[in-house]
Amino acid sequence: MQAKYNTRHSVAFERHDHRHCQHQLLSEAKALCTKRNTRLTRRRLQVLEILLRSHQPMRAYEILACLNRVESKTMIAPPIVYRALEFLLDEGLAHRIESRNAFISCDRPGHQCAAQFLICNGCEKIAELENRNSTVISEAASLGFSVDHAVVEISGHCAECRKNGS
Numbered sequence: 001m002q003a004k005y006n007t008r009h010s011v012a013f014e015r016h017d018h019r020h021c022q023h024q025l026l027s028e029a030k031a032l033c034t035k036r037n038t039r040l041t042r043r044r045l046q047v048l049e050i051l052l053r054s055h056q057p058m059r060a061y062e063i064l065a066c067l068n069r070v071e072s073k074t075m076i077a078p079p080i081v082y083r084a085l086e087f088l089l090d091e092g093l094a095h096r097i098e099s100r101n102a103f104i105s106c107d108r109p110g111h112q113c114a115a116q117f118l119i120c121n122g123c124e125k126i127a128e129l130e131n132r133n134s135t136v137i138s139e140a141a142s143l144g145f146s147v148d149h150a151v152v153e154i155s156g157h158c159a160e161c162r163k164n165g166s
Ligand SMILES: [Zn+2]
Pocket: 011, 012, 016, 017, 018, 019, 021, 022, 055
């Protein structure tokens, strides 16, 4: 048996009840916005819900297409999606995956630490690892360097994809 971690680990690469996962993350995001007194407007919520559909990253135009499917009456313009994404990124409810030029919902909304992402080249799923004591960041600090933005993206193949030989 593994020791229990006090931080939740990412379930992205495990078989799990994603409906439950989705529901849980959504309510955490809502609670966080209430606590911070920031507004999860209908549009922002819609974009978050779209991102929460899977553990795969989505490009802005894919989000826009989904949004336009949900909202059949009016055509939604790209800046609306970008503004909603900006909010979600600022609040730590979503992250930008630089190497894919895409976005993913956060696994544990509101974490303070830098995140590291494990990106599967097979199923395209992404798991987030919380990086409490990054050696890179502490080494940077020892050089007197203050880190503004730290994203570590590690690509490879998840256990499931390796089993299936992809
Ligand atoms: Zn899930």
